Amino acid sequence: MNNSNKKTTSRRDFLQKGLLAGTAITASVIGLKKVFSEEEMQSADKSIVFSPNGKVFTVDTNKLCEYTAPPPTNDGARIGIAGKKFVMVIDLAKCDGCKACTECCQAMHFTEPDKEWIKVFKMQDAETLIPYYFPKPCFHCDNPPCTKVCPVNATFKRQDGIVLIDNERCIGCRSCMAACPYSTRFFNWSHPVQSKEVTNIPYSPEHGFPRRMGTVEKCDFCPHMIRQGKMPTCVDGCPMGAIWFGDQNEDAVTNSEGITMRLSQLIEDNAAYRHLEDLGTEPRVYYLPPKNRKYPKPDMNEQPQLQKVKHGEMNMGNMQM
Amino acid sequence: METNNRINVERVEHKTSEKMKKTNFILTAILLICLPFLLVKNPVWAQKKESSLQLSFLKKADQSKNILLTVKARNEAGKFAPAPNASLSIFIKSNEEWLLIKTLISDLGGKASMKLADDLPMDNEKYFSIMAKIENDSRYEDAEEELRVKESRLTLLLDPTDTNRILTATVTQTGNDGEPMPVQEAEVKFYVERLFGKMPVGEEFVVATDAAGKATYALPKNIPSSDTLGNLTIVAVIENNETFGTVESNASAKWGVPLQWEKDPFPRALWEPRAPPAMILFFAIVFGGIWLTYFFVIFQLIKVHSETKIK
Amino acid sequence: MEITEQQYNRNEVEVLRETSIRPLRQWGTKVKIWLAFLILVCGWGLFCFIYQLQHGLGATAMRNYVSWGLYIATFVFFIGISHSGTLVSGILRITKQPWRMPITRSAELMTFVSLLFGGIMPIIDLGRPDRLHHIVLFGRLQSPLIWDVICIGTYFVGSSMFLFLPMIPDMALCRDRLKGTASKFRLWIYEKLSLGWTGTPMQHKRLELTMTIMTIIIIPIAVSVHTVVAYIFAMTLRPGWDSTVFGPYFVAGALYSGSATVILAMAAFRKFYHLEKYITLKHFDLTGRIVLALTLIYAYMNLNEYWIPAYKMAVGEGRLLNDLFSGTYAKVFWILQFGTVLLPIIAMSFPAGRKPLPLIISCIIIVIGAWVKRYIIVVPTLLHPYMPIQEVPWDWAHYFPNWVEWSVTMGCFAGIFLVITLFAKLFPMMAIWEVEEGMKIEETRRLGMEIFKKNESEEAKVATTDGNK
Structure with a gap:
């Protein structure tokens, strides 16, 4: 009963979000101006604008106009946003494992339910250590093992630190999936299930849809949202404000509660760490240890079970010999 | 034998048709019973979610007056979560009467905003009142929220040549005589604008105004700018003041630490499209050598072929 | 004493030539049934591959955790098998072993065919085989997969040439001998492939020059190929693959399975082509020794690969090793270690174990073991x-190849047999001229020995007479 209810609402949300995302993409604003409403645009006198080829200049805001831009081309998406280095900080002390981030992400990227670009793990490093919830997006490593092994340059690292996948180039060899030590990547094994609204949206590596069979996908730090001055959807959707996102060059991160902190201060005050630092991948995602938690710790006796259902609708393919 | 079989088959068919009729009847009956319920626009069993409204006033730096709305509703887990697509009616009090001025729909984050007109009907104490309501929404329970605020003026001044980098914010309100009059003990917060929000300028960034309505703050020198010119946008805000709501003002100066432009964001590296030269050289030498040998062998074979004619 | 052509038995040469060429004269019913069977299996494999193309790799049992499965394991296995030709031909040629002559062709053929299908396996495994040309358009030299493409491509060209070179004089022989029996088209092929060989000095x-060059160059290429195949795994950060010994480990594994395959091919052609006269018990004994030596090296590499991390039991490696030693894969793992490595070592250590039948059994065990071992390297890791x-669909966390994968893989195996059979019915399976040369050498040696003995006895006579004096 409850379940079916949930399903219908989520589908409705899904469609609405789909339409909204569609319009949002077509009406993107030049460069990286902070535009939240039209009113604001007419007022502020000067604006700092980044041109697509990486130059910075200041212009009269009045002279800026909104234009209907196609989604960034593959070449544009490969270069990335100049002068930015995006980072994420996840406060494990604030995460209560509600998975709102996963749900937001799945709705925005139209992912199938078993693909969790940001996944909340129940972690316990050793029996004598405390268990904690561990949301894990793509770490967008500065020394990315996935990007190293790609034979066709389908996955690439941009100047703003984001690692993306071009699913129009990916040949589906899955080297990157083998190379990623964080199991971050997902493969489109069968024909992806997606609505017509989604397939009609022009493809851009910046949002990863419409997805294509036989290609790899993963968390993308929502660069299409960033271009609109918005934070990635998981950051915005976290009800606990546990996820912070921002530009390392600005030394600032913001969470869903609208609080902006100095990144270096946050790292220093909370003794932040990066997951599996000794692998040398240099992740762009920092974790704040779960000290002084405000929620009950996860019950590790309730070990998350594997789902009984099998993936996808390819029942024939699942038959075992 | 054959006829017998046929009879059996017919019987079976007869049975099935009877069964079908029965199910058809039952289905029709269920449909008829349900029909009135289906026709009702807001069925009783589709529970509305408990909702809550937040209403706040924001005066932006361009002196425009805005109201901001946040709608939340209790979700399946029992928590209040942003409620999208709630229809909101906005009213303004004029001569002790609520007038509907606009209807809004909340966005994905449960937020909505609108700009107010410059001249608002005010009461005797120079306050104006706004009300937001959720009424007859198919998904959310009714809720309402009222707001009563007074207009004030916040100005942020700085001298770009000042080496001490002093920020001065002045808060005034319109006095009874129509002249500006300083506001005392108003808490002004100083921020710098960042990509996704406003970052406090330092540890003690909240300063109360003095008798002249002034609050000052010395900007720290280690705040990074997001461009190579060192531009910083500083924002002074009175936040959620009981009387004045939120009032903003901003100013810019080249007081930030300029962005150090990355010399080569795409160096030749293992994770890059372009391979390191040493690697290319290695492959070229090794495999070039091998293939040259192959061509030599092929050349020899061509010779073998040509030598047949000699004979 | 001078040795001329007339001095070795012309009859011998005639018998050799006829034995080698006889199977090419007519195609028996058995062969036709065998071919039909292979084509059937191949066709079914192709059908399943088309099914997989339509439905995506979701038609296989592979899912997000086990993103590489039977295909990649078989790919590594095929590349391993391809080392047979290099090993036997290259190494034995360089060391100038005269007994290698009758078995080089089948070994080189194995290399050629297993490389052909080894190269096809990763393409079958691609999510988007239609974008294969992207490798040329956008190839990145930093990717181990590109190293594979380069190395395997180079190796394939090299081994084709290596197979082709010693065939040139034989093609001339076929061209001359099969006139009348073979179709015009086949004769045309022989004519073209013989490059107009007339046997001038x-x-x-x-030919000798090019053969020497290819022999020298093919060995390092073969080593590089399997090293690079290992790098696909070793260049990742995964516990179980993240190992510095992986390159040599794979090379050793390749030699171990490749040399066993040579013996199997040798035994098969010996039986079906009645080459008992040329491939003798001596060949089994000698190749058996080689397999024994390589299996010992492989066993040593296994020790390094498992004992070092097992001693330390670091977190990631420990979890994997526990599963291998005492978990889900324990049975398979220990059967592989004891049954397919240790047992053949013991068996082949005794001369009786290097007799044809026990040796063939050992080799079959080794080849199957090598294949399963690839699976155990790929999947549990x-x-x-x-x-x-956590909280993933059941089939993400469990893997066993499904019918599509089995069918396609079996199709590839059938393809290997098909190409070998067709090749063996079109071209002689022994390098006739080389065997002739070998016979010459043997003859020379025999004559030399005779002269030596004669001289020795004469000297002895002289000595005794001297002593008497």
């Missing part, structure tokens, strides 16, 4: 990532 000289596997 200059032609012989050039993928099931033990650093992040825990």
Whole structure:
């Protein structure tokens, strides 16, 4: 009963979000101006604008106009946003494992339910250590093992630190999936299930849809949202404000509660760490240890079970010999 | 034998048709019973979610007056979560009467905003009142929220040549005589604008105004700018003041630490499209050598072929 | 004493030539049934591959954790098998072993065919085989997969040439001998492939030169190929693959399975082509020794690969090793270690174990063992990532190849047999001229020995007479 209810609402949300995302993409604003409403645009006198080829200049805001831009081309998406280095900080002390981030992400990227670009793990490093919830997006490593092994340059690292996948180039060899030590990547094994609204949206590596069979996908730090001055959807959707996102060059991160902190201060005050630092991948995602938690710790006796259902609708393919 | 079989088959068919009729009847009956319920626009069993409204006033730096709305509703887990697509009616009090001025729909984050007109009907104490309501929404329970605020003026001044980098914010309100009059003990917060929000300028960034309505703050020198010119946008805000709501003002100066432009964001590296030269050289030498040998062998074979004619 | 052509038995040469060429004269019913069977299996494999193309790799049992499965394991296995030709031909040629002559052709053929299908396996495994040309358009030299493409491509060209070179004089022989029996088209092929070989001294000289060059160059290429195949795995950060010994480990594994395959091919052609006269018990004994030596090296590499991490039991490696030693894969793992490595070592250590039948059994065990071992290298590692596997569909965390994968893989195996059979029915399976040369050498040696003995006895006589004096 409850379940079916949930399903219908989520589908409705899904469609609405789909339409909204569609319009949002077509009406993107030049460069990286902070535009939240039209009113604001007419007022502020000067604006700092980044041109697509990486130059910075200041212009009269009045002279800026909104234009209907196609989604960034593959070449544009490969270069990335100049002068930015995006980072994420996840406060494990604030995460209560509600998975709102996963749900937001799945709705925005139209992912199938078993693909969790940001996944909340129940972690316990050793029996004598405390268990904690561990949301894990793509770490967008500065020394990315996935990007190293790609034979066709389908996955690439941009100047703003984001690692993306071009699913129009990916040949589906899955080297990157083998190379990623964080199991971050997902493969489109069968024909992806997606609505017509989604397939009609022009493809851009910046949002990863419409997805294509036989290609790899993963968390993308929502660069299409960033271009609109918005934070990635998981950051915005976290009800606990546990996820912070921002530009390392600005030394600032913001969470869903609208609080902006100095990144270096946050790292220093909370003794932040990066997951599996000794692998040398240099992740762009920092974790704040779960000290002084405000929620009950996860019950590790309730070990998350594997789902009984099998993936996808390819029942024939699942038959075992 | 054959006829017998046929009879059996017919019987079976007869049975099935009877069964079908029965199910058809039952289905029709269920449909008829349900029909009135289906026709009702807001069925009783589709529970509305408990909702809550937040209403706040924001005066932006361009002196425009805005109201901001946040709608939340209790979700399946029992928590209040942003409620999208709630229809909101906005009213303004004029001569002790609520007038509907606009209807809004909340966005994905449960937020909505609108700009107010410059001249608002005010009461005797120079306050104006706004009300937001959720009424007859198919998904959310009714809720309402009222707001009563007074207009004030916040100005942020700085001298770009000042080496001490002093920020001065002045808060005034319109006095009874129509002249500006300083506001005392108003808490002004100083921020710098960042990509996704406003970052406090330092540890003690909240300063109360003095008798002249002034609050000052010395900007720290280690705040990074997001461009190579060192531009910083500083924002002074009175936040959620009981009387004045939120009032903003901003100013810019080249007081930030300029962005150090990355010399080569795409160096030749293992994770890059372009391979390191040493690697290319290695492959070229090794495999070039091998293939040259192959061509030599092929050349020899061509010779073998040509030598047949000699004979 | 001078040795001329007349001095070795012309009859011998005639018998050799006829034995080698006889199977090419007519195609028996058995062969036709065998071919039909192979084509059937191949066709079914192709059908399943088309099915897989339509439905995507979701038609296989592979899922997000086990993203590489039977295909990649078989790919590594095929590349391993391809080392047979290099080993036997290259190494034995360089060391100038005269007994290698009758078995080189089948060994080189194995290399050629297994490389052909080894190259096809990863393409079958691609999510988007239609974008294969992207490798040329956008190839990145930093990717181990590109190293594979380069190395395997180079190796394939090299081994084709290596197979082709010693065939040139034989093609001339076929061209001359099969006139009348073979179709015009086949004769045309022989004509073209013989490059107009007439056996002039200059032609012989050039052939010898190119053979020597190819022999020297093919060995390092073969080593590089399997090293690079290992790098696909070793260049990742996964516990179980993240190992510095992986390159040599794979090379050793390749030699181990490749040399066993040579014996199997040798035994098969010996039986079906009645080559008992040329491939003798001596060949089994000698090749058996080689397999024994390589299996010992492989066993030593296994020790390094498992004992070092097992001693330390670091977190990631420990989880994987526990699963291998005492978990889900324990049975298979220990059967592989004891049954397919230790047992053949013991068996082949005794001369009786290097007789044809026991040796063939050992080799079959080794080849199957090598294949299963590839699977054990690929799959369990993928099931033990650093992040825990939580709340995923059941089939993400369990893998066993399904019917599509089995069918396609079996289709590839059938393809290998098909190409070998067709090849063996079109071209002689022994390098006739080389065996002739070998016979010459043997003859020379025999004559030399005779002269030596004669001289020795004469000297002895002289000595005794001297002593008497």
